[in-house]
Amino acid sequence: MSDEAGAIAWKQVRTARASEHVVSQIKEAFFAGMRAGDWLGTETELAQRFGVSRITVRDAIRSLEAQGIVDVKVGARGGLRIAEGDPDRFADALSIQLHLTGISWDELTEAMRAVEPMTASLAAQRATPEDVERMRAAVADCDRHSGEPARFTERALDFHLLVAEASGNRALRASVRALRSVQMLKFRPNTSTEVAHRVTRMHGRIVDAIAAGDAEAARAAMNEHLELVSKGGSRNTAV
Amino acid sequence: MSDEAGAIAWKQVRTARASEHVVSQIKEAFFAGMRAGDWLGTETELAQRFGVSRITVRDAIRSLEAQGIVDVKVGARGGLRIAEGDPDRFADALSIQLHLTGISWDELTEAMRAVEPMTASLAAQRATPEDVERMRAAVADCDRHSGEPARFTERALDFHLLVAEASGNRALRASVRALRSVQMLKFRPNTSTEVAHRVTRMHGRIVDAIAAGDAEAARAAMNEHLELVSKGGSRNTAV
């Protein structure tokens, strides 16, 4: 072998924990082609199928549930089903990891500056009239709360999510949501009324470009907006 | 109130499940300022602290464990600790959600085209000589496996992760890792030797730009590379 053993990322072998085996088998089946709503069985059925006790199955279920793979319902016709998708779950997972790694303000804004101009550009190409309407409403709503930093930041965040939504790309939408949620979680809003007004004006220009279907202008407007905000540093969470 | 009740996203009230209360309390404490390695107690201690049975605590633990928040160790001086960060964890979370939403090849490549040119640009500004060395090694390794589609795709993926690593931005690194892992999971590698050689040459040009510290050239080279690959469609997973 020419590869050095030290460079290989070995996977740990775990004999311990029967519930882990149950988890990985169900996960495998999930990726092999199960869909939201598919029936998996009751606790008792699964216990028999895997040859373990109900409590061991419960351990596995809690794990699968926390990963957003299954939904549990009590009562008659209850039991386990494959869960519906939920974008917030991924955002949660990312915030946990970014908290553990101690992510910085700069890293967050850099990542947003990579992703969001693209969402604006795509939104300009794909936004429906309803999308544009929602964005305009969000900008107006933002303007109404310029004096309340916490509320303003929340509404401004909504605007960015709407742009991501209008991009028609769920991977980008998930990324924006995740990054923004960490930002909200780790940094306190502290936006002056003056800054708030400037932000709102920029949001307005972004919507205009999107409504006009001008992808390049939308990208540029979003880029300029983020550049300005990133200079605000960690003290300023205006979005 | 000017808002319509129908437009408000009410949060469901859940009386059920004691373990959920335990989970949310520990999660709150986690975000309020706990760090990797912090001690949380043993199962029995937690059961007493929250006034529930050991099994209920176990349910909570499996959930927290699946979310990557805590680590469990058996034996003397075992018990619960706040986990170390693990980038693979939310790559998993993303792949689950993207599988549930039925993400498409186009959405994935679009997202990558947003994120990766930025990683290349930042890598050009920040890569250490060791980073460059690793990238060159990856390219060479890639070249060696041009004839084996599965192996080649894996190695090509390593290259993209190394670039993201060299960007010094953990949020971007996390995004690349997540997107790429979904791509590997959902689409079979099917790269001809000819395409493999072209990909390797492009990788080489990207490293050259990074080594030269030319951010704009690195961004352009990565962009061009992804443009070519995205045209390959879902049949072609060359990266």
Add this chain to the structure above:
DNA sequence: GAAAATTTGTTCGTATGTATC
């Protein structure tokens, strides 16, 4: 290196709450 102590892993039995029919 062997024994003891600590702590999670797993099981059974049972009781209770809740949703559906």
Add this chain to the structure above:
DNA sequence: CGATACATACGAACAAATTTT
């Protein structure tokens, strides 16, 4: 409203793993 099906929760016990003595 009653019967049924199902998850939720508790307690007691033993097995297995790991650290300390």
